[in-house]
Amino acid sequence: MRNTKLIILYLFLSLSCVDQVRLDNSFIIATYDDVKDWDPATAFSLEVLPMSNIYEPLLWYDASTDSGQFFPGLAVSYSKSSDGLTWEFILREGVSFHDGSSFDSETVKFVVDRNKTMNGGASYIWSAVDSVLTDGPQKVRFKLSFPAPLDKIVSSQYGAWMYSPNMVNLSQEEKSHGYAIGTGPYRFKEWIKNKHIVLEKNINYWRKWEKGNHFESVIIKVVSEASTRLQMIEGGMVDYALLVPVQLLERLDSNPLVTVSYRPSWINHLYLLNTKKHPTDNIWVRRAIAASMDREAIAKYVYRDSGTEAAGIVPKNMPLFSPPDSLVPFNLETASEFLVRSGFKNEQDRLDISYVSTSEEYRLTSFHLMDNLRKIGLGLDLKPGIWSMNWDKARQIKTSPNIISMAWWPTLSSPSDWFFGLYHTEEFPLFNLSYYSNPVVDSLINEGWKNEANNPEISKKIYTQVQNILIGDCVVVPTVDINVQSVYRSDISGFKDNPAYSTLLVYHLSRIND
Amino acid sequence: MIKYYCNKLFSMAIVLLVVTTITFFVSRLLPGDPTSLWVGDHPTKEQLENAKKDLGFDRPIYEQYKSYMIGLLKLDLGISLRTRQPVLEEIGKRFFATFELVSVSMFFAVSFGFLLGLFSAIKQNSGYDKLISGIGYIGLSFPLFWLGMILQLIFFGFLKWFPLHGRSSGFEGVDLDSFASTGILLLDSLLVGNVGLFANALMHITLPALTMVFGVFGLILRTTRSSIIETSQEPFFKTYLAYGVSRKKTIWFTAFKNTLIPVTTVSGLSFGLLLGGTFLVESIFDWPGLGQFSVMSILSNDFPAIMGVTLLYTTTYVLINFLIDLLYPLIDPRIRKINV
């Protein structure tokens, strides 16, 4: 039949697109969406991928070990006053930006001052800084309004990059083609919207290029179709693919040329319980819900490799984490008793849960919860939707659901990021969708954060206390700590498992040659 | 004659007015406040309120209607709340992707439908006839989204012959924007001589087009077949046979002219079905066209975008039917003589 011939023709032609040998020494990444905001002060999303290779922070935070350590970045050392209000950083000498201008204390002052005024994206991390003073080109002094852990702040994943002041002088026209002037190992070469970003080696990089195996360029391709990303990595057209759907990963099991691995992250999945809406305004109803969630089964059967059972409200590998006394254990009999204690009689009243419709994990978890609640006599209505719609409804008490799914990850390397973002009293609801307001917790959170720099052990205890209160008040049901997938060509090495940065640092990567 | 055309034009204009009005009021009834779509992450209360004013959602609904209609005359379709780009631009970008898919599907649906219908009519009541007619019949009962998924399962999942979704695989070394002349990938790639890209685009369009074609070719097949069979009952047909011309040849000679009208009519209908099919097929195959955009806009209560796509779809559909109405007098001399 005519169709067979056509199919053979297609096959022949398609083979020509696959397994192209790449003669240039470039590292190619396939990502799912494009950069939206080139301003390193406010960029808060996928921008981290190119930016973390173009810019550098003053310090790096290595969270791959239990205690966590700071490594020198653009600052070689630092010290702080005993009251934690004054910090001094000694900057690295001989560092210049990609445009030749030098990096010095004036740059740092400029960046921090500007970020504070920009008031967008992650710029809030600098809110503890009162003023920045320069003392010679290599010394910077920060004056803080309270003893915040500035070393954590300057090593943040977002909003802490040192960029050239010359960038603000660029015209709108120049900016529309993408722009970046940093000190990092790779420099911005070109951006074609929704197609690709090209970065090339910064020959004058201060770390030098000792190993002969560094990549000459980094190409970030925007490939919105997941299966195309898969095919590209199978065929060798890209070295790293982001967000490959779980159902496609199985194909890679038998392919020795591609490696799929999971690495720990600081992301966790939570379910916030609405404390101001009937019937979840009743604490025993909330406890019944918490006791109906089988974390172990969810981690094992729904998340599998991509998640582990949560041990607290904050991921267990976060610095300054220690487990709360206990999370509400899964037990349907107990849940039933809780419900009886709540006095909840009206079978007509149903709860509702809102979750992101595109997430299979949230869907199955919600089905599971619905089933268990059904068994103890609570009706749950499922309301999947797009995140922006869900969020919009949740921020008004009238339309807000009783339970809402939430994924959270920190900007600052501290559990306080969760507490500030999700459980701190909010006059105008943003992410505190439990509508929880507890002045005790509010002040504890502040105290914890203020003590992080000087008395981390105290902060740790405080954070445990906060967790205990939140669990006691049953504001949230955490389910899983997330492991992020890494899909890359097997001949690439140098990956580091550092959950503090959800990005690729290409400088450390190389291709193993046979 | 001119009167006939003018009448049709006038009806078309009224219909579009009705469509616009229906869609406007229905979509304004959408629950929820899409302002947050617009404002994005981490807004403050002031930002939300300002956005509401900027977008004009605090004005009474009749005022909003009036300003929208005025905007239409200036071809201003507003700004999409979800993507923050002008609706006209968004639609323009995606229009050609859908146009490509629908045209390719239409072409194959009509050709396969017609040829197979012809074949069936010639071999009337034989095993072939029953089989082909059967398949054509079944095609209309298939859920398009199911067919799409099954094709993906078989041809991507098991056989790995075709890509899963998308329009092209981010082809190496090609800058599509530099020669975006027609916006139709298949054409553009040939115009530039990039056979690899052409093959790639062809691979990507095969499964979605197949899905669309299967659903619709049955209609054309059955119409062709029954019209030819009817023709074969006509006296002039029997005359040909009496003169010794074989049945097969006679059908071939007379087929095209006599089936033209019914097939044209049903093509119009099929085109409408294909347009309707784009919502589901594009969603499944992640085809960056209007169908996928419409579904996303509807699911996110993006008023301006919903209005924009509705207008485009209905205008296209109405236009095509209008064009078909134009064709009738040309095809059928009898209509020409009637002053409608």
Next chain:
Amino acid sequence: MKKASGAAFTFILFVALSSVLVQFVSPYADDLRGAVHLESGGQHPSLKHWFGTDAAGRDLFTLTIYAGLSSLKVAIAVVLLSVVIGVPIGMFSGVSSKNTDEVLMRIVDGFLAFPPLMLPLIITSVLGPSLNNVIIGISMSWFPWYVRIARSQAMIILSSGYVSVSKSMGAGKLHIIKNHIFPNSIGPFLVQGTIDAGYAILTAAGLSFIGLGARHPEVEWGLLLTQSRAQFLNHWWEVFFPGLFIIFTVISFNIIGDELRILTNPKERE
């Protein structure tokens, strides 16, 4: 054709009866009320689970059979609603003055200018996702077809002999509609309704697929298909069986509709 329509009718009967019975007979009936078994998700067909299990561990056979109930409910409701709304308007238009008729017809044309699925999509998303709203959404988009049919029926019969006699005797519009037009036009409505029943099922499944129709723990074929998307490449049974049932059900309605067309219009040749 007789054999085919017999088989079609039997199948629909089977779907109707089995979907009602399965709740009482199946060992997995709890799955229909929202029970999930995460540990047995994604199992392929076996003796234990004839159609395998879905990602939540529910027995697909039980789900697929029970889903027939939603679809039949939608089919009947949509046709009834469309007829109840569309026919009176069409008949009225058919017996009215030219101007009224023109205006009504332009509005009807407006509805019909939407490509199929678009208007149900918009209406259902306005009303909120649920199977009942899907019924309303589809009916709101389809009733114009019945307006048209009713109108042409009215006009045909209006020009026939005994109606003019009735008119000359002073009969009003309502009387004519009730006594002459309506009884003589059941045929086309029956045929269109049966065929539409099938397409209503397809449309409703499409809406559920997008997420605007049935919702868990409701069970509906389109919903089952959309729920299968995360793993369908590895779990073919989650796609295959529900789709098969949709096809057979819709074909059955089509076959019965065709048969009815032949029966009610003896002049019709295949």
